[in-house]
Amino acid sequence: MRRYAAAAVAGALLTCGCTTASSTPSAGSSDPTTQASAAQPTTSASTSATGSPTASATPTTPARAPGFSRERAMRVVRHLAGGIGPRLATGPRFREAACWVARRLRDLDYDVATPDFPVPAGDSWGVPVEAGTSANVVARPRGFDDGAPYVLVGAHLDTVAVAPGAEDNASGIAVLLETARRWSVAPGPLPVVFVAFGGEEPRGSGEDDHHYGSRHFVAQMSPGERRSLRGMLSLDRVGVGPEVLVWSVTSTAIAVRAALVGAASRLGIATSVGTSSASDHESFADAGMPAARLGRWPYAGYHQSSDVPSVVDPEQLSRVGRVVWDWLSRPPAR
Secondary structure, eight states: OOBOOTTOOOOGGGOSSTTSOOSSOOTTOOOTTTSOOSOOOOEEEEEOTTSOEEEEEOOOOOOOOOOOOHHHHHHHHIIIIIIIOOOOTTSHHHHHHHHHHHHHHHHTTOEEEOOEEEEOOEEETTEEEOOEEEEOEEEEOTTOBTTSOEEEEEEEOOOOTTOOOIIIIIHHHHHHHHHHHHHHHSOOSSOEEEEEESOOSOSSSSTTSSOHHHHHHHHHOOHHHHHHEEEEEEEOSOSSSSSEEEEEOTTSOOHHHHHHHHHHHHHTOOEEEEEOOOSTHHHHHHTTOOEEEEOOOOOTTTTSTTOOGGGSOHHHHHHHHHHHHHHHHSOOOO
């Protein structure tokens, strides 16, 4: 088994300052993903025999998870899609976004690595693009042990060449960061690995012309990591629609899909289910690991320059975030 040390080496692509960011938010920071969310432990005063007050620690109690914040989630969407814009997997704005996400996760005290991988030349939704390098942003709990059960939540960070990618897929990254923030305060029964994948978007129409980041991640997984994974969830286009769409890959296990539907049912959230391989969950399912996807409601701005923050519905982000949280709180036993 392997334990992942805090000093994990980051990939060469992201040497843009994110490996030296402080793990403590600066005073007065307005960043949506780094503000403290839970009250710090307090002390109560007692009186000594001499009449002088002495401090005694309040008994510790399990941390209460902060709620899902629509406001924080929408700030993430606006920053990625409005502030940074199109994030071609091999381009400088993707690197900017990846460094930003890595800093947010480090600020939450995760061990963050940014392994890079090659992406070939091709066609990015009608735009010819050159070969280059992209990266995944991988956040593991401190002391993560790949021989023990865990779950993985992922969302792709890249876009096609022309799209600001508010719904596809700043929405997924927003829910991922909100979940990571909440989980860092009140972790549940199993460790969670959070991954912002690069290179999900296609570079052609072939079977292998997409999902480069998640395929690289799966290829690098140790046998222990594969055996111990209890479920992988891809958050992809989760900010549009009146209900939550839940997908598994055809002819693979549906346990994660069923568990997500059960989570939504407990919360009174409507779902529709089906099969689809059009996201990073396919890389895990094809390798025999349990995986599913949330999202994929049709919308007019898909892969267009009109995929801007106003497309995203904060209430839908909240619905998805609540489903994810309930699912994480009741992990499958496998």
